[in-house]
Amino acid sequence: MAIEINGKSVETDEEGYLVNLADWDEAIAGVLAQQENVTMTDQHWEVINFLRDYYNEFQIAPAVRVLTKAIGKKLGPEKGNSQYLYELFPYGPAKQACKIAGLPKPTGCV
Amino acid sequence: MAAPDAKPKVEAPAYREFPTIPALQPEAMAGSNPYVAADKHNEAIGFPGALVEGWEQKAIAKMGELLGKYRSLRVYMDSCVHCGACTDKCHYFIGTGDPKNMPVARQELMRSVYRRYFTLPGKLFPGLVGARDMTKDVLDDWFRYYNQCSECRRCSVFCPYGIDTAEVTMAAKEIMHSVGLGHKYVNEIIGKVHKIGNNLGLPGPALEDTLQGLEEDVKEDTGADVRYPLDVKGAEVLLVTPSADFFAEPHVESLIGYGKVFHAAGISWTLSSAASEAGNFGMFIGSYDQMRKIAMRVREAALELGVKRIVVGECGHAWRVAYSFWNTLTGIGAGANDPFAVELQKQLDPNYKQPSHICEVTWDLIRQGRLKFDKSANDHRIITFHDSCNVARGSRMGDDPGGQFDIPRAIIKAVANNYVEMARGTTREKTFCCGGGGGLLTDELLDLRVKGALPRMEALKAVADGKGVNFMATICAICKAQFTKVLPFYGFKMGMVGGVHQLVSTAIQLGNEQ
Numbered sequence: 001m002a003i004e005i006n007g008k009s010v011e012t013d014e015e016g017y018l019v020n021l022a023d024w025d026e027a028i029a030g031v032l033a034q035q036e037n038v039t040m041t042d043q044h045w046e047v048i049n050f051l052r053d054y055y056n057e058f059q060i061a062p063a064v065r066v067l068t069k070a071i072g073k074k075l076g077p078e079k080g081n082s083q084y085l086y087e088l089f090p091y092g093p094a095k096q097a098c099k100i101a102g103l104p105k106p107t108g109c110v
Numbered sequence: 111m112a113a114p115d116a117k118p119k120v121e122a123p124a125y126r127e128f129p130t131i132p133a134l135q136p137e138a139m140a141g142s143n144p145y146v147a148a149d150k151h152n153e154a155i156g157f158p159g160a161l162v163e164g165w166e167q168k169a170i171a172k173m174g175e176l177l178g179k180y181r182s183l184r185v186y187m188d189s190c191v192h193c194g195a196c197t198d199k200c201h202y203f204i205g206t207g208d209p210k211n212m213p214v215a216r217q218e219l220m221r222s223v224y225r226r227y228f229t230l231p232g233k234l235f236p237g238l239v240g241a242r243d244m245t246k247d248v249l250d251d252w253f254r255y256y257n258q259c260s261e262c263r264r265c266s267v268f269c270p271y272g273i274d275t276a277e278v279t280m281a282a283k284e285i286m287h288s289v290g291l292g293h294k295y296v297n298e299i300i301g302k303v304h305k306i307g308n309n310l311g312l313p314g315p316a317l318e319d320t321l322q323g324l325e326e327d328v329k330e331d332t333g334a335d336v337r338y339p340l341d342v343k344g345a346e347v348l349l350v351t352p353s354a355d356f357f358a359e360p361h362v363e364s365l366i367g368y369g370k371v372f373h374a375a376g377i378s379w380t381l382s383s384a385a386s387e388a389g390n391f392g393m394f395i396g397s398y399d400q401m402r403k404i405a406m407r408v409r410e411a412a413l414e415l416g417v418k419r420i421v422v423g424e425c426g427h428a429w430r431v432a433y434s435f436w437n438t439l440t441g442i443g444a445g446a447n448d449p450f451a452v453e454l455q456k457q458l459d460p461n462y463k464q465p466s467h468i469c470e471v472t473w474d475l476i477r478q479g480r481l482k483f484d485k486s487a488n489d490h491r492i493i494t495f496h497d498s499c500n501v502a503r504g505s506r507m508g509d510d511p512g513g514q515f516d517i518p519r520a521i522i523k524a525v526a527n528n529y530v531e532m533a534r535g536t537t538r539e540k541t542f543c544c545g546g547g548g549g550l551l552t553d554e555l556l557d558l559r560v561k562g563a564l565p566r567m568e569a570l571k572a573v574a575d576g577k578g579v580n581f582m583a584t585i586c587a588i589c590k591a592q593f594t595k596v597l598p599f600y601g602f603k604m605g606m607v608g609g610v611h612q613l614v615s616t617a618i619q620l621g622n623e624q
Contacts, residue, residue, distance in 0.1 A: 014145055015553065058316035063357040066323055082359050092595075094358065095553070107299050108309030109354040109361075109389065109425075109551060109587035 003031050017098075017105050024052075024102030032100045036091065044088055044100075046074060051101040061098050061106055120557045122599040123205055123564050125571060131198040135207035142558050144257045144550070147292030154301040155400060158290035165289040166244045170227050172288045173220075176281050177228065183281050186273045187224045190217065196265035196275065201542050202258050205561030210255045213265035217278045219251055253291060256282040258558055260548035261394065262499035267539055279548070280396030287395050295552035296391050303404055308353035308387035314340075317383055320356050328366060334620040336373040338365070338381070341415070345380035346459075347372065348412050349468070350388040350432075351423025352587035360608040361590050364424050367611030368468055370618050374482075375475050379421075385411035388428035389587070393435075394549035402439045405431060409440040409454060418459040421466050424609050426547065426586030430504035432465045467507050469585060472614060473517045476524050482619040488526035491581040493613065494573050495519055496532075496566065496593075497541035498586035512538070518585055518610050525617040530577045536569040544584075546592030559592060560599045567600040574602070583610050 003010045005027055011019040016035060018024055029048060033040045050070050054062040062070070064082055072080015085093035094106045126132075149159025162168060177184045196213040198204065203211040210216060218240075225232035225241035232241030242248055261276035269275070283293070302311040312320075321338040328336045339345065355365040372379045385407040392400030412420055422432045431439075441451030458464045475481045495518060507513040515538045523529050536542050545562030573579040584590060584607065593607035 058313065058319065060310070060312050060316045062316075063320045063323075063362065064359050065327070065362050066320055069323065069327070104311075106310055106357065107295070107302060108357070108387075109352050109591045110310065110358040 003028060005031055015099075015105065018102045021102055021104070029100050029102065032102070036089075036096055036100065038089060038096065038100065040100075043075070043079075047071060047085065047088060047093070047097050048101045050074075051097055051103060055101070055103050061094065061101075061103050064094060067093060120560055120599070122560050122567075122596075125564075125568055125600075129204075129565070129568065132204060132207040134209050136209055138208040139202075139206045139211065139258060139558065140208075140254065142258060142555065143254055144552060145294035145554055146253075147294040147297040151294060151297040151301055152287075152290060152292040155297055155304070157287050157292055157297070161290045165249075165291075169244055169249070169285050169289050170223075172285045173224065173281075174228070176284065177224075180277070180281070182274065182277060186217075186275075186278055187221055187228075189271045190214065190221065190273060191271070193270065195268045195270060199265045199268050200259075201262070201264070201545060201565050202260070202558065202562045205545070205564040206258075206558070208258075210251070211258055213259075213275045216255050216259055217273075217275060219248070219255060220278055220282050223248060249286070249291065252282050252286060256286070257293065257550065257555070260499070260543045260546070260550055260562070262543035262547055263503045264499065264540065264542065267503065276548075277396075280393070282396075283394070284396035287397065293395060293549060296395055296549040300391050300400055300404070303387055303391075303407070307384050307407075309389050309391070310353040310357050310387075312353055312356060312386065314383040317356060317381075317386055321381070324362070324366060324369070328369070332370075332620055332622070334370075334373065334622050336366075336369045336620070338369050339379065340381050341383055342378070342380035343415050345378045345415060345417055347377055347379035347419045347421050347471075348385075348408075348415055348417040349379055349381055349421050349423060350385055350408050350411075350428070351381070351468075352389045352425040352428060353387045354587040354591060355423060356386070358587075358591060360594070360605070360612060361424075361587055363612035363615060364609030365611075367609065367613075367615030367618070368423060370615055370620060371468075371472050371475065371481065371611070374618055374620055375480050380415060380417070382411035382415060384414070388422050388425045388432070390428055390431040391549060393427055393431055401431065401435065405436055405439045408436075413454060413457070416457065418457070419462050419466065420458070420464055421468055421471055423468050424585040424587065424611060426498035426500035426588060427504075429467055429585075430500040433467075433505035436465060467517075469517050469521060469610060470507050472611070473508070473521055476521065483525045483614075483617040484619060485525060485527050485617055487617045488613055489528070491526060491613070492528040492530060492578045493522055493526055493581045493583055494530050494532050494570070494579045495522060495537075495610075496544070496582050496584040496589060496607075497537055498584055498589050499541060499543050499547055501585060502539055502541045515539075518583075521610055522583060522613055525613050530573050530579050532569040532573050536565065542566045542569070544586075544589040544592040545596065547586075547588050551588050551592055556595070560596050563592070563596045563600070567596075567602075570602070571600070580606060581613075582607050583613060584608075585610050
């Protein structure tokens with residue numbers, strides 16, 4: 001599968017995750033979000049940017065608890081919980097937000 | 111083989127008024143396929159990249175090899191009399207109505223091929239005895255329907271001949287993998303275990319960062335300096351636990367609980383970054399080689415760290431592999447006499463079961479009076495317990511028969527005031543699978559997973575409506591992830607599922623209470 005955008009074609013796997021992480025940019029994130037029926041807001045971008053920063057440092061998406069804590073610190077304690085993240089990314093913050101952020105899918109018993 | 115739809119329709123079946131056998135819906139799940147593993151995922155763990163040339167003969171040769179190696183498989187192939195006792199015992203059949211999800215029919219997919227190539231009547235008169243050639247259509251059916259079996263072995267409990275139906279599924283999966291038809295979800299994960307150390311692909315530094323965060327959180331919540339140590343040489347206990355415990359909710363709550371138990375009891379412990387995974391997906395695809403390689407990591411970590419005890423966290427199939435197979439896989443445990451086994455044998459403390467389940471550890475400490483609880487801390491919960499299939503039907507705990515059922519329940523009753531059982535026939539050795547076991551916990555199979563959860567959801571609904579149950583405890587990472595996902599399809603909150611050590615964590619007193 002592939003995403004066509006601005007005249008270039010970006011490869012995704014059968015589940016819609018980017019094959020090459022370096023292909024990611026904000027426009028592609030927009031297309032990925034659209035495919036997931038997620039309307040991106042500043043709050044969504046806060047999460048996406050945190051995921052990408054964390055991934056750059058650790059080569060893995062943050063644990064859900066690490067993510068909620070970081071978002072709580074940034075946006076206020078009332079938003080530092082998984083319920084808030086599920087409101088933003090209804091299929092689950094780990095998988096859906098990773099997909100939009102251009103990161104690989106977390107695998108295992110999650 | 112048709113690829114699964116990009117966005118498969120996911121529908122929960124209606125609750126049944128009476129738990130009767132569903133009306134048959136032939137081919138209802140014929141479109142349910144997991145993703146086929148890419149060549150890089152297959153080759154990384156020693157399987158051919160894609161379906162090989164002459165796969166038909168090679169598959170039959172592999173079946174012959176397995177029939178020779180596992181006497182059990184030949185007995186299971188020969189001894190079924192099609193009595194039908196298993197038909198309505200499978201959660202996937204109950205949830206889908208697809209007749210090929212009747213365990214007897216699922217096994218017939220292999221048995222019919224077995225008859226054709228390995229029995230005299232099948233060789234001479236295939237049409238008379240329902241024997242089939244190994245064709246692409248047959249293989250496609252195998253891939254579909256053996257990937258609609260979670261190897262939970264509930265049907266085996268009811269089989270008058272004691273046929274272990276999961277072994278038939280595992281054999282079918284082993285044959286498929288050997289000719290290059292792999293299961294993406296499982297094979298990608300096994301690759302990560304070898305490359306990075308765990309199913310998630312969580313590298314050491316990320317693990318360290320995550321554990322440090324937990325120490326801060328627990329300190330903030332309780333004021334106690336509970337440690338979540340990594341790679342500490344000379345620790346008494348090596349804990350191996352599913353990597354989901356580091357990453358996901360509600361799994362992490364149980365990990366927090368294990369740390370509190372060790373802290374309160376004053377037992378030094380450590381996790382290992384090299385063996386940061388208890389799960390062993392080699393079992394799901396019937397691969398003895400992979401199962402052994404994955405198990406060897408734990409042995410090596412135990413030797414490297416010089417620990418005296420090996421403890422397994424809340425993971426169903428990991429406990430089955432540890433309890434039932436580690437001994438012969440890697441020499442851990444009593445009995446073996448060769449230098450390979452003796453080395454670790456000398457190191458481990460014979461006063462404890464090796465390996466021990468974390469529930470055995472906690473229960474022993476409770477009985478010795480070494481843990482204190484404020485049970486009222488769990489008073490907001492009315493709790494029931496879901497037995498996980500690999501613990502229930504593939505292992506044991508403690509010294510008495512049924513310990514794997516009684517010990518987790520005893521812990522819950524020691525840490526909480528409100529406990530309710532679900533209906534008999536849905537618990538203990540007759541427990542229903544969560545619907546996501548056996549390597550099926552993947553997004554493209556969500557419709558199957560939702561449907562397969564029906565019998566458990568019915569049992570839960572009865573105690574939720576009748577007794578006000580609002581928390582279902584379990585000791586398996588797959589069960590936790592599966593229920594988190596499927597509970598909302600049945601009108602429940604996803605936060606209703608959690609771990610036994612999550613309950614322990616809520617109530618345990620760490621000695622610094624005001």
